[in-house]
Amino acid sequence: MTRWFAIFAALLLHAAAWAHKPSDSYLTLDVKERRIDGQWDAIVAFAGATTPLGWWLDGLADRGRLLLPMTANQERGGFMLRLQRNGSGLSARSAGWVGFYPCAGARNEADEAALGRALDDRLGQSALRSLRRDPHDADDSCWLHGEGWCLSRHELH
Ligand SMILES: [Zn+2]
Numbered sequence: 601m602t603r604w605f606a607i608f609a610a611l612l613l614h615a616a617a618w619a620h621k622p623s624d625s626y627l628t629l630d631v632k633e634r635r636i637d638g639q640w641d642a643i644v645a646f647a648g649a650t651t652p653l654g655w656w657l658d659g660l661a662d663r664g665r666l667l668l669p670m671t672a673n674q675e676r677g678g679f680m681l682r683l684q685r686n687g688s689g690l691s692a693r694s695a696g697w698v699g700f701y702p703c704a705g706a707r708n709e710a711d712e713a714a715l716g717r718a719l720d721d722r723l724g725q726s727a728l729r730s731l732r733r734d735p736h737d738a739d740d741s742c743w744l745h746g747e748g749w750c751l752s753r754h755e756l757h
Pocket residue numbers: 736737738739741742743744745746749750751752
């Protein structure tokens with residue numbers, strides 16, 4: 601059974617009702633809870649983040665997917681980040697431009713500024729292939745290099 605997990609900054613809609621899933625196969629929470637119990641096949645965020653938080657990534661089961669709107673400031677909008685866990689790796693793709701409410705608890709000024717600069721490079725956004733969590737210095741393969749995470753052009757193998 602597919603297990604769904606939804607992250608809300610505000611109550612926008614009920615994901616389980618939307619997905620027509622039985623009540624034991626989904627969970628919703630406010631991002632301020634800062635933890636996910638168990639492993640999930642699908643995690644969907646309904647508010648714009650600047651940072652893919654580690655505790656969200658840790659909650660993804662193998663082959664599980666995370667949909668996360670990555671948004672700069674209100675005027676800029678951002679893009680929908682689609683991640684899939686493949687063992688210890690996370691493949692990453694852009695699913696296109698979006699606008700979302702900001703996600704309290706998953707934003708900071710430094711990442712918002714870096715995301716705004718990265719969004720100027722539209723070709724780079726379409727070329728992103730993985731989310732790296734290994735420590736490394738920023739190089740040409742990094743599209744958006746954050747603290748403890750990086751959206752990279754490196755393909756997962
Ligand atoms: Zn990097």
